[in-house]
Structures are given as C-alpha cells and as structure tokens.
Amino acid sequence: GVFVMEEDSVTLNTDVEMNQEDRIRWYFNDTLIAQINGKSETCTDVQCDKSNERFRGRLKLDNQTGSLTIMNITNAHTGDYDLKIISSGISDSEKIFSVIVI
Incomplete structure (x- = not known):
C-alpha cells in the first residue's frame, strides 16, 4: 500500500505515456472520481x-500520463483506487493502488 500523512498530497502514477485515443478512468470504491x-x-x-463531495477540489489529473494527485488528504480518502486504461489496439490494463492515510 501507499502510506500518506494526513493533509499531505500523494500522486498515483500510471507509468504510461498517453496517446490521443487513450481513455483513463479512476475509481474509488467503485465510484468514478476522475x-x-x-x-x-x-x-x-x-x-x-x-x-464525490469528499474529493471536491482535491484531485489533479496529469493530462500527459493520467496520473492522479490527491491533495490535502484525510482519513476519508483511505481505500483502494482503481485505475483503468482503455487503449486503442492494446488490451486494457488495470492497476489498484491501496492508499492508507496515517
């Protein structure tokens, strides 16, 4: 898991370079957040x-990579973040980030 101090920021990295057709979706507890x-x-x-009231104003999305930054994090943001990348011509990929706020 990823451990984060309360009120800190954390970036969840996709480790990909996006192209025009890629679609990126971030879910938290099965709800689309970005x-x-x-x-x-x-x-x-x-x-x-x-x-998604708990995330209001706290999320930043990198348009080049699709990486998600959560700012000013609180206990309410502890949980699994599910990344889905839908690429043209390549099989879809999925990554789960477990974030623990301490």
Missing part, C-alpha cells in the same frame, strides 16, 4: 459523480 476521454473530455471529483 477520467480522461482522449484529449478533450476530462472530469474530476463532483464533475464526474455528484457523490
């Missing part, structure tokens, strides 16, 4: 789903 659909459409926290 996504990139190609280059045009991105959303974070409450823009993706109204129930």
Whole structure:
C-alpha cells in the first residue's frame, strides 16, 4: 500500500505515456472520481459523480500520463483506487493502488 500523512498530497502514477485515443478512468470504491476521454473530455471529483463531495477540489489529473494527485488528504480518502486504461489496439490494463492515510 501507499502510506500518506494526513493533509499531505500523494500522486498515483500510471507509468504510461498517453496517446490521443487513450481513455483513463479512476475509481474509488467503485465510484468514478476522475477520467480522461482522449484529449478533450476530462472530469474530476463532483464533475464526474455528484457523490464525490469528499474529493471536491482535491484531485489533479496529469493530462500527459493520467496520473492522479490527491491533495490535502484525510482519513476519508483511505481505500483502494482503481485505475483503468482503455487503449486503442492494446488490451486494457488495470492497476489498484491501496492508499492508507496515517
């Protein structure tokens, strides 16, 4: 798991370079919290789903890599972050990051 001090920031790295067609989705407890659909459409926290109040203003998405930064983290953000990368021509990949706030 990834251990983070309360009120710190953590970046969950995709370790990929995105191309135009890639779609990236981040889920927390099965709720979509951030996504990139190609280059045009991105959303974070409450823009993706109204129930993401706990993430409001705390998420930053890197448009080059799809990496997700959670800022000013609290206990409410402890849990599994599920990354799904949907690439054209390549099989989809998935990564799960377990974040523990201490």
